[in-house]
Amino acid sequence: MATLADSFVAPAAEIAAAFGTLDADELVFVLQQCLEAGAWDHALALTDALEGVEQTPGIRLCRAVATFLSGDTAGGLSAVDEVLAGGARPLPALSVRAEMLLRLGQREAARESLLELVGRYPDYPRAQGLLATLYMPGPHYREVLARLHQLLRPKTYLEIGVDTGATLALAQQSELAVGVDPVNALRVRLPPNARFFEEASDEFFAQRGRDAVFGPRRVALAFIDGLHRFENALSDFANVESWSDPAGTIVLHDCVPILARAAARERSTKFWVGDTWKIVPALRAYRPELKLTTVLAPPSGLVVVRRLNPGSRVLSERRDEILQRFLSLPFERAPGDFAPELNAVQNDDSGLAQALGG
Ligand SMILES: C[S@@+](CC[C@H](N)C(=O)[O-])C[C@H]1O[C@@H](n2cnc3c(N)ncnc32)[C@H](O)[C@@H]1O
Numbered sequence: 001m002a003t004l005a006d007s008f009v010a011p012a013a014e015i016a017a018a019f020g021t022l023d024a025d026e027l028v029f030v031l032q033q034c035l036e037a038g039a040w041d042h043a044l045a046l047t048d049a050l051e052g053v054e055q056t057p058g059i060r061l062c063r064a065v066a067t068f069l070s071g072d073t074a075g076g077l078s079a080v081d082e083v084l085a086g087g088a089r090p091l092p093a094l095s096v097r098a099e100m101l102l103r104l105g106q107r108e109a110a111r112e113s114l115l116e117l118v119g120r121y122p123d124y125p126r127a128q129g130l131l132a133t134l135y136m137p138g139p140h141y142r143e144v145l146a147r148l149h150q151l152l153r154p155k156t157y158l159e160i161g162v163d164t165g166a167t168l169a170l171a172q173q174s175e176l177a178v179g180v181d182p183v184n185a186l187r188v189r190l191p192p193n194a195r196f197f198e199e200a201s202d203e204f205f206a207q208r209g210r211d212a213v214f215g216p217r218r219v220a221l222a223f224i225d226g227l228h229r230f231e232n233a234l235s236d237f238a239n240v241e242s243w244s245d246p247a248g249t250i251v252l253h254d255c256v257p258i259l260a261r262a263a264a265r266e267r268s269t270k271f272w273v274g275d276t277w278k279i280v281p282a283l284r285a286y287r288p289e290l291k292l293t294t295v296l297a298p299p300s301g302l303v304v305v306r307r308l309n310p311g312s313r314v315l316s317e318r319r320d321e322i323l324q325r326f327l328s329l330p331f332e333r334a335p336g337d338f339a340p341e342l343n344a345v346q347n348d349d350s351g352l353a354q355a356l357g358g
Helices: 012-019 023-038 040-049 057-069 073-085 091-103 108-120 127-135 140-152 201-207 209-216 230-243 275-287 319-326 351-357
Strands: 156-160 175-179 194-197 219-224 244-253 291-295 302-306
Touching: 012 040, 023 040, 023 057, 040 156, 057 073, 057 091, 073 091, 091 108, 108 127, 140 219, 140 302, 140 351, 156 230, 175 209, 194 319, 201 230, 209 230, 219 230, 230 244, 230 275, 230 291, 230 319, 244 275, 275 291, 275 302, 275 319, 291 351, 319 351
Parallel strands: 156 175, 156 219, 175 194, 219 244
Antiparallel strands: 244 302, 291 302
16 A cells, blocks of 8 residues: 555544544545545545445445555455446446546546446536547647647737637747637736737627738737637638738647537537537638648647638638538547548647648
8 A cells, every 4th residue: 555655544433533423425525525635545544434334335436546546556446346336337436437547547448438427428527528638649739739839939829719818828939919709718827929809700800900910910820719610610710811821820629529419519518619620621622722630639639721822712702602511511420530631640749740841
């Protein structure tokens, strides 16, 4: 058993005297507090001292986690399996099992538990995020964006969909970074070169000219991460490209959903990317000269678009036709079955080099 650096657990009699009147629900609460505090030794001591309390699945799971954290990983995992063997296969046990298996490097088994978990309740905390990291290993999309800033050193940056400002703040080296979002939810300190427009992107492009925002410069790097609807992604792309440098780069977020439910037009889960993904087949069909490469960065990929043509009017002129053709497209891919049109590359520097090369 592993030992904590500053390990001390009160004698069993003292624990029993202090906690002996707790019912099972209250005991689970205390056990969770112990685990959150990293005090797995105290959690084990509590369950030892209060053996008389009914051993509910919640108590057994807390004990299993404490056992696992103590270093007895096989014991912890088999205790979870015993809870699952009870018949009802409780969701928390599936979640705990998946997290233990991930820590043990057993990715395939972890994936099975997570798929069962999201199949029964797609919003289970952390489940979709963890699943995404299994299908798309490597750095989180914000780290990949940070790397793109390092590699490209764009003088001008435009972001559609800013939220807290976490990605706009990555444009530290740019001379001018512009963010557009109808909601001001900024929490991250922005660099002095940043300007924020509290506007919906359609309104922003309709009311403002490039000269007024960027002066004589064109956009060197753009990140489109606004409203998760195909039609918005399409107009955002067309507008952003018209302001872009032909040698520039546009990055699209949320085009690689793992679950069909998250890829639906109508939102029915917390983790939701909407039908933004339809922009990839649409661009392939209507703008074959663009170079599209998808870096499989969790949780929902980054499509890197190069060989831009700011003079192209195809997407705006044929918008109705494009919407009619792609709006009703169903998402029929199984998790991890990445569409060939994504031109998926690994989520590392070699993948980024492929995306940015040529
Ligand atoms: C996923 S968040 C952006 C996250 C941010 N880029 C990041 O990575 O941290 C999506 C944002 O799009 C914004 N949004 C919604 N509708 C929009 C629109 N029509 N134009 C621009 N942004 C929009 C939302 O207010 C929300 O802040």
